[in-house]
Amino acid sequence: MPGERGRIAVVSQQYPPELGGNASRVGDTARQLAREGWDVSVVAPPRSYPPGTYPWSWTRHERREDEGVSVHRLWSVQPTRLDPPVSQRLAYYLTFAVHATLWLLFYRKRFDAVVCTAPPPFTAIPGIVASEVTGKPFVADVGDLWIDATASLGFVREESLSTRLARRFEHAVLMRADRVLTTTDEMSRLIERAHGPAIGGRLVVVPNAVDTERFRPDATTDGGEGHDGATIVYTGNFGHAQDLESCVRAMAHVEEPATLRLIGDGDLRGRLEALVADLGLGDRVSIEAPIDRSEVPGVLAGSDIGIATLRDSDGLRYAVPSKTYEYMASGLPVVGTDIGALAELLAESGAGVVAENDPEALAAAFDRLHSDPDLRAEMGRKGRKHAVKNYDRATVARGLDETLCDLIESHA
Structure with missing residues (x-):
């Protein structure tokens, strides 16, 4: 009551x-x-x-x-x-x-x-x-x-x-x-x-x-129709702390067929759109308008890899982006940057891969996960289990x- x-x-x-x-x-x-x-x-x-x-x-x-x-x-x-x-x-x-x-x-x-x-x-x-x-x-x-x-x-x-x-x-x-x-x-x-x-x-x-009943691998899916290969997804704020520019640049080095979906809005939206155009990555990177929170579980369930990147800064070592837990609950393997509490969470849970804040290192992490479905499934299971138990x-x-x-x- x-x-x-x-x-x-x-x-x-x-x-x-x-x-x-x-x-x-x-x-x-x-x-x-x-x-x-x-x-x-x-x-x-x-x-x-x-x-x-x-x-x-x-x-x-x-x-x-x-x-x-x-x-x-x-x-x-x-x-x-x-x-x-x-x-x-x-x-x-x-x-x-x-x-x-x-x-x-x-x-x-x-x-x-x-x-x-x-x-x-x-x-x-x-x-x-x-x-x-x-x-x-x-x-x-x-x-x-x-x-x-x-x-x-x-x-x-x-x-x-x-x-x-x-x-x-x-x-x-x-x-x-x-x-x-x-x-x-x-x-x-x-x-x-x-x-x-x-x-x-x-x-x-x-x-x-995270609400582990809403965010789950079997949520009603939105697989990002029209995208070829693996779907790498980010949902949320396009802010200064998130290293989304490195993620965009990484797509120029990804060898496997994959698409990066950046879904949201924020201060850096214009800069990211310009970067995609400058690098000619319009066929590999889509920057999409914000969606209602009720639609996010379906988007994640229909994706293959979630990204939770932070700029390499001592002032951000304490931080774990909240979307990380949503990826984990959805059974998505996570690619995160090798910094502080975020890296510790991914290592402790076995839910993903950490990479340096470098486009080529991020691309290698994307390729590793994309080329190994068993590894993706194992990390997804571990992440889901860890999220349900602790978060x-x-x-x-x-x-x-x-x-x-x-x-x-x-x-x-």
């Missing part, structure tokens, strides 16, 4: 149907908590990501139900084009943070705890203010080490004033939080190393997860359920 476990307000900068791993993770987790008996209210800005996809909204407050979750869209500035300038991003983040803070204060009797997801770090402001006013617990849900990632990718300078101020703000948020949720053990280690052992007792690993959405949500129950009870 909704609400029997407690009442949770979740503050998130993005929420489905918006694209991106963070939106999917928050949406799936919120819906699973509702199934577990929580009264879940999600507070988010108007649908904005990828920028320019959705019309500008002047609606102050839009409410709808999403499988037992009350979703409240609060007006904020919306970015209007892909890869928006810093000024537009900040306006988007800060206007939402202010509006969400006011909403939480006005409806402070509706919840027992506030969970704020990052990135961006500004989503923590509503949770901190609401917790200070009400005395109710504040949970920082860290989906990405945003500052580390942006610095390592060269978007900000580590020694700049803005980066130093951002790190101080991050430290204040994490030390103020009653619990800090991380997605991998490596992320927890990095946070403890950066912020001191005092934070260790607040860290709880809640990994990205099923319901199992992961039950761990979060216990953390929230204990936290609320300790504040009663």
Whole structure:
């Protein structure tokens, strides 16, 4: 029965149907908590990501139900084009943070705890203010080490004033939080190393997860009609952290007949389209529009290889793209880049092959899997088994359920 476990307000900068791993993770987790008996209210800005996809909204407050979750869209500035300038991003983040803070204060009797997801770090402001006013617990849900990632990718300078101020703000948020949720053990280690052992007792690993009943090898398939040979697939955000350019370049070196399907949208879409045209790979690489989440299981079940690549950067060593678990649950062997937690997961599970961030190395991995159906099947079975045992959405949500129950009870 909704609400029997407690009442949770979740503050998130993005929420489905918006694209991106963070939106999917928050949406799936919120819906699973509702199934577990929580009264879940999600507070988010108007649908904005990828920028320019959705019309500008002047609606102050839009409410709808999403499988037992009350979703409240609060007006904020919306970015209007892909890869928006810093000024537009900040306006988007800060206007939402202010509006969400006011909403939480006005409806402070509706919840027992506030969970704020990052990135961006500004989503923590509503949770901190609401917790200070009400005395109710504040949970920082860290989906990405945003500052580390942006610095390592060269978007900000580590020694700049803005980066130093951002790190101080991050430290204040994490030390103020009653619990800090991380997605991998490596992320927890990095946070403890950066912020001191005092934070260790607040860290709880809640990994990205997957609905293993929806994502399965026998889902209704979309095999990508018209594609010859093996189908190599990527679904999700075309962002700066994903090394999709190397994957496109790899197709020029693939010897086996194969097609790469990049399905989604994001800041780098135009660059990827130009690269495909420049290399003359239009017959081997298709860049396709985003699809509804309900269609993704069928696409994966109709494919042969999934790719989960990250740029070779120390700032991304903690990360495992959420799509990796969807590939595994779907019985797809995974080609991932040889970096940090992602490489550790593929080695531990036996679900795929790791390769260097090099087009020829990626092409060799694609060819190896394509030419060996038995190896693909074995990795697919191992990946599916590992995902069901360790990363099923319901199992992961039950761990979060216990953390929230204990936290609320300790504040009663």
